Amino acid sequence: MLTIRNLNVHYGGIHALRGIDMDIPENKIVTLIGANGAGKSTTLRSIMGLTKISGGSIQYNGEELTMHKTKDIVEKGIVLVPEGRRVFPNLTVEENLILGAYSRKDKEGIKKDMDWVYGLFPRLKERLWQKAGTMSGGEQQMLAVGRGLMSKPKILMMDEPSLGLAPLLVKEIFNIIKEIHRQGMTILLIEQNAKAALEIADYGYVLETGAIVLEGKGKDLLTNDEVKNAYLGDAK
Amino acid sequence: LGIGYKIKIPEKRLTDSWEIEEKNGGIIKIGVFEPLTGGAASGGEMTLEGIQLANELFPEVLGKKIELVIEDNKSDKLEATKAVIKLIHEDHVKAIIGSYGSSLSMAAGEVVKKFKIPTVGCSPTHPMVTFNNPYYFRVCFVDPFQGTVIANYAVKELGAKKAIIVQDMAQDYSTGLSQYFIEAFIKLTGDVESIVSVISYVSGEQDFREKLTEIRDLKADVIFAPGNYIESAVFIKQAREMGINIPIIGGDTWETPTFIEIGGEAVEGAIFSTHFTAEVPITERSNLFLEAYRKKYNREANAFSALGFDAYMVLIDAIARANSANPEKIRDALANTKNFEGATGKITLDHNGNATKSAIIKKVEKGQFKYVTFVESIHP
């Protein structure tokens, strides 16, 4: 569905991505793991057209995305829940969700999905009128995920959705990911919580200093010694 | 310094010596600083018209061509000083003409005095312009005279017994002229209470409605409101809007097309004193000037163009008499100007550098400035 070939990104002098190849097949969960600064977020930002790439191709169902505006990419059905939440602090919870569905025209569907999101995150429903900026970190994270879901994406990309969440909620988030996946969504997930991510992922990539060093089925990576050593912290 | 270069140090500061120009071929440079942008731009433009016209008619003196170097002082005192400094030191002008607006002239006054460059003002009427400054001259009358003239007219012709003053606190001209008017008016009416109110505003103000509300019910026969033509026109307009119908009179600043454009119907009947009128030529030169002006600009000349014309004429006359382009000599010759026939009348410069001139009273009628009467000069 999404095919990335030889993706290169430079930040000034820093060569942040060095020729990345990735495939995200339809209706699969793909995860991208790696240490801080490996280039995970950069990959997602490049797909969304938020970061200028210096070479390579990104294709969505055979269509080249690299020249498109972010807005068009979102309208094609690729949505990112960004790192650091990025909710609109001056808007209420409800307004944030409505904007999530900015590109959609189907009033009925929007209404339905709104209720669905409230079902997933009851806290949001309680705080309908609160300005998003005053919510706690975890609450904002729920809102960010909810807002991403509101656009009814074909591919949902999430950049560290469990960051700063309480254990209960982390579990909850992973359940939600599984749930939306079951409903037919394709997912690209970045996680520090590599174990949980690999457990639910169909396929995983390991990124180190801008290059893919390892890839494979989620289950296989879980048992890979290198991965265990470097990311799972099991090997004590 | 051990760098190996030799730095040539001229024996004398080149620019401070006036001889430089002899090399300059047969050109004498005269500086002009006038407001060409900003609040007083209308006046500056008109003055410049007169100066340039004179320059076209009389482009030479002592067999040399006269070149005008024109600087815009942006209706700003700071810019006025800067412009004059530039004229003196960059362009090495021998003499300067300008500027419309007493405050601007006064700002430049210190500079021309310091660098000893003779300067002829066209229409700055405030006494301080030339006072104590042997290098500043002017071809117009001064405000003590103008104040008396207009007070006289108010009392004798309009029969006014009580007056309201509206002055612009930021213009030396306006505050000065008000002062002289008040003195004359009290003297003429013999009534110390005859000034019922003095209202002040600051250049640039646009809303006089509260002030007008304040004076609307005062019993007065006339309002004296000398000031910049813009503020004055707006003031009159708002006064008429509020139903204040007594005569409003002012000074020489009003004679600009802008005054009528802005004031529209409201300024009908406004009365003011000024320097010159095309309707009553005074001298031979007046006719010459009027003719040439009509030919060049295709309309009637106004007082400021006439004064610009005269300033130029007086200056080249002085250069001719001095038989030199040395600023000191020009100054001395200027100081000796006697009975020079200008477009605005006979010009004699007194020990202060002031001309003693007659005044004209004009009135706005059907959107035109109409001549009303002529007031003889009073010899001080």
Place this chain on the structure above:
Amino acid sequence: MTFQVFMQHLANGISLGSLYALIAIGYTMVYGILRLINFAHGDIFMIATYVAFYGVMLLGMQLWWIAFPAAIIFTYFFGRLVERAAYRPLRNSPRISVLISAIGVSFLIENLAIVIFGGRPKAFPIPPIFNKIIQIGDVSIVSITFFIPAITLALLVGLVYFINQTKTGMAMRAVSKDYEAARLMAIDVDKIISLTFGIGSILAAVGGIMWGLKFPQLVPLMGLMPGLKCFIAAVVGGIGDIRGAVLGGFILGLGEIMLVAFLPALTGYRDAFAFVLLIVILLIKPTGLMGQKLTEKV
């Protein structure tokens, strides 16, 4: 002070206040979305007035009802052009750069206007309908005095609805905080900002024409002081909040007039009134009268 005189002052105050309010709304809109003190707002206002002036010169006084709307439409595009040229290239720059650009473009417009329109003031043509003197008892009021509050009110209602209730309005508010996140919602950030500017400029244009009708002289720097005062009005009311802008405008307009009316000795301090008011309000309520208090989440 007699009752009549008081009424006269009151009428003047309301009319001036709503004029300030009208222009303040434009400021608040642009500020609310871009977090930018649009110093060029006053100059856009000036351009609108000049265009209206030339329009009437060209078409004749009878056709003012074509000339004025045409000037407003022109200004709409002019505002968008200013945004395009001076602000869009700085989209990802620190706020201070954008602010400086605002100051710079304001300089440029003023100086261009001096060269193009001439430094010499022009008289704004007033169609008779705005210039009727209406005598109510002893109070004489020019008809424009009534038009201004009515127009302000109408625009206010429309805008409040637009910003709070429509999706585009929401998008505007979202853009104001986070361009990138807005882009991720499929919002065309440039388009929204440009639109905001266009609307702000329309308000400036309406304000400018009203101003011209009330104070009929045009000079290239005419936008400076009103611009500043109306910005203050917006801040006093609580910047970013449209109702606040209106409130601020009224307080400022009425306050100025009443200050001069009741304390004639302080006439000279009229221009300082706005600033004193500003500082007093800011010190008491730092977010302005209608601005909500937001504790920064740490």
Place this chain on the structure above:
Amino acid sequence: MRILKADNITMKFGGLVAVSQFYMELNKGEIVGLIGPNGAGKTTAFNMITGVYKPAEGRIFFQDEDKEVDITEYRPDEITKLGIARTFQNIRLFKELSVLDNVLIANHLRLKSDVFSSILRLPNYVKEEKEMYEKSIHLLEDVGLQDVMHEKSSSLPYGKQRRLEIARALATNPKVLLLDEPAAGMNPKESLELMDFVGDIRDRFQLTIFMIEHHMQVVMGICERIFVLDHGVTIAHGTPSEIQNNEKVIEAYLGVD
């Protein structure tokens, strides 16, 4: 010996009671955890202790040498001066400045010379400045950031930024250190390293540490006592094993595995 005490502090935002009657005591040298669901009021509690927010009710006391000071009304900088330093949940480094400058700035509060001695570079100032440099560089070596000392702080990867925040807090010479989710954004391995690091600095700098954290491995691994907040209310307090088995905590926060 008690060093910090929060005596029933309460914080409200509009109608919302973010923290209600929070009572807590810290003893010298302890590492204490603060956990609870998102929005429970943990960060808010920190903000009250460090003076960023003023509590609506309750008082906060700090044991300064041999006298107990009521710091409820103190400004944040005064509190830091007394010896309570913190890190932020959303990293707040001086982004445009170098790593070293970030740490040097944290030394400023202990500077005795006045501004004119600094401009005139009088000997007393020069001496102090030298000490500040040496101390800062040592500190950076201690936390393993000496190699990136001259980099712009915002160019560091997340994990190192977190470490720099801690180093910066340490540079203020604190007695009590408050850490707000220090392991956020770290992978499990890095989290475990951080755990060791925290224990290490406690010993080396003789600190008392109060820490918010969602990584249970970390919290349970190094905290001696744990407070649990939910909806602003303290629902439990005890040793890690007590907390792990507390019904209420499991229900509200931990969940069942």
Place this chain on the structure above:
Amino acid sequence: MKKGRLELNIIAMALFIGLLFLFRITFDSYKMKILNLCGIYIILGLSLNLINGFTGLFSLGHAGFMAVGAYTAGLLTMSPAMKEMNFFMKPIVPFLAEVEWPFFPALLMAGVISALMGFLIGSPVLKLKDDYLAIATLGFSEIIRVIFTNTQSLTNGALGLKGLPIYTNIWWSWGAAIFTILFMVFLIKGSYGKALKAIREDEIAAEAMGINLFKHKVMSFTMGAFFAGIGGALLGNLLGTIDPNMFRFVLTFNILLIVVLGGIGSITGTVISAVVVTVAMEALRVLDETINFGFVTIQGIPGMRMVIFSLLLMIVILFYQQGLMGTKEFTWDWFFNGKGFRKTLKKEVK
């Protein structure tokens, strides 16, 4: 500081003073005036940069402080006779009527009064942030101007003061400029300067680092006001005439533009851009004049100079957003290893 730097600095200083002597001999007084203005604008630019660039307080009140400085020095240095001539509408307040101070104490007093003003204004206003601070400081500067317009017996109101003794010359203006540069360099390099930068970067974090925000902000603001007052005084006694209208907020903008063009937060940048802007403003004057090429004359358009100037300005703002220098500073290393200007970031440590 590496060895040898001190010597280098002294040599550079000596060379510069020599250069000033050279200018004095060869320049006419028009050029001298511009040279003086350059020095003064350096002072003003730096003082604004201290507040806006280094401390991150967005202040737009500089014109007000300059007015305070200019009037203080003006009133203290004018001769009693001059004062009497100026104050013809209303006599001057008695305590000022007879004073006539030499320039140095008057200049110092100008700085002190202005600093005092900065302190008094700063105490309430610095509680505000960002744009609010900007507009409030702008407000104060306008209030100062309006007050000066109306206190007839103290300032001669809107008519202003004429005939101030022309004390300012290149020694004063450049002397003060160099003093200001040194002051800023040492301030910024030191711990207090770093604390100011920390406030600029993140107030909440700075406070958490134990920095007393209020004290440091007021300090920076007061120092800025002091130098603004000095700059204003030098300007007044250079031009010989001042009035309240000179000190409109446009003046603050001019200085702000200098700071921005030079690079916010760069001392070197401000110095360079103060000189460039001042000279460029005058150089562009030719645009307003009629140019005669012999065969063809181009009529000058009044105001064209300002159009071109603002156009150039916009180009810099849009295409060189960092300004000339960004936050970089000149260093001697630049001469020796040719690596270009060094980032302030990379502080050398022994």
